[in-house]
Amino acid sequence: MRKGTLYLIPVSLGPSPSSLTTPTDVASRARSLNYFVVENAKTARAELKRLEHPAPLRDLDIRELPEKPGASDLDGLLAPLLAGLDAGLMSEAGCPAVADPGALLVRRAHEKGIAVVPLVGPSSLLLALMASGLNGQSFAFHGYLPVDEEARNKRIRELEAESARHSRTQLFIETPYRNERMFEALRSTCRPDTRLCVARDLTLESESISTRTIADWKQISPPDLARRPTVFLILAT
Template identity: 60%
Template sequence: MTGILYLIPVPLGPTAPQESLPANVLTVIHPLTHFVVEQAKTARAFLKAAGTAKPLQELLLEELNEHTKDAALDRLLEPLRAGHDVGLLSEAGCPAVADPGANLVALAQKENIRVVPLIGPSSLLLALMASGLNGQRFAFQGYLPAKEADRSKTLRELEAESRKRMQTQLFIETPYRNRAMFDAILQACQPATRLTVATDLTLPGESVITKTIAQWKKQTPPEIERRPTVFLLLA
C-alpha cells in the first residue's frame, strides 16, 4: 500500500504552531519522518517547534520550490510509493495554494495516492471573511504583472469582471512591492470600487480595512511595505 500525503498548514508568521494550528495537526506531524518542503532551514525550525517523534537530523526533508524541475517531481513520490506517509509544507499558510506543492499533489492524485488536507490558517479565506465583500462568488488571481502598464491593464480587467459578475477579486504581491500595488490600484480603479487591504493576518499587527477607492485616496496610505498583505476588490 502507498503512504498518505498530508498537506500540513504552517503559521502565517513567527508564532508558535500551538497558537494557530489545531491539536490534531500536531498529532499528525509528530510521527512523520518524511517531508517535502519549500526551504529545509525554515521547515526544520517549524518542525522543531511543532514536535517530532524522531530527532530533526533523522528526518528526511526534500525541497520543492520554484527552482524544482518538473523531472524531479516524480522522485519526491518515492517514499509514498514505498508506503511512508509524507508531510507537505509550504513556507506559510496552506500548501498547494499559490504554492509549488500543487504540482506534487497533482502527481499524487494521478497515482491514486491518498491526499489529506489538514486544517490551518489561510490568508486568503481569513481576508475574505473579514472584508465584508462578496463571499458567495470570488476568484484568487495570484500575483499580478510586475510591469506598471501590464499591472494597470490587469487591474482594470479584474475590476470590469468584478462589476459584471459581482465577484470579489483576491490577489497578492511580493511584500516589498505592496505600496506600489496599492498606489496602482488607486490609479486604475473607479471611485466606488471597494478595496480591502488585509495585512499581517493572525499576527499581532493584524489589520483588515475595507474602503472605497475614493475613501482610500483621502487618507494616509496603510503601512504595508514588507508586510504580508492580501488585496481584495469588489466593483
C-alpha cells in the same frame, strides 16, 4: 504493498504560538511524520520546531520541491510513499498546493493512486476573504499581477470590470517590497465606489484588515505595508 499517505500540512503565517493557528490533531499528525516534501527547508524546520516535533530535526528526511519540478522530480519525491511511507507536504507559509508548486506533487500523487489528506490550518487568502466583508459567494484568486506599471494598471482595470460584471471578489498578492506601489496603483486606477480590502500580517499581533471604498482610501494616509505580507481584495459595483 500499502502505499503511504500524503498529508497537506498548513504552515504558520508568522511567529505566532502554534496553539493559536494549528489545531491539536494537525500538530499531532505532523509530529508523527519523518518524511517531508517542502517549499523551503529552513522554513519547514522552523515550523516543525514550533510544532515541537519529537525527533532531532537533523534526523528528519526533508526534501525541497523544485520551483518547476519535472516528472522525474515528482516521481522521486513520491517514491517513499509508493514504498509505504507517509509524508507531509509543507508550503513556505499557509496552505500547501495553493499558489505554490506543491499542487503538481498532489496531482502526481493522485495519478499514482496515493491518498491525499488536506489538514486544517491558516490560509491568508481565506482569512482575508472572511474578514473583508466582500462577496464570499463568488471570488477568484489571481496570484501576482504584472510588475510593469502599464501592464499592471491594465490588469487592475480588467479585474475591476470583471468584478462589476459578476459581482466577484478579486484577490491577489504582491511581493512584500512592492506592496506600497500596488496599493497606490489600486488607489489611482480603480473607480471611486470600488471597495478595496487590505489585509496585512494575518494571524500576527500586527494584523490589520481594513475595507474602504477607493474614495475613502484617498482621504486617509496609506497603511504601512512595506515588506509585510499583504492580501489585496477588490469588489466593484
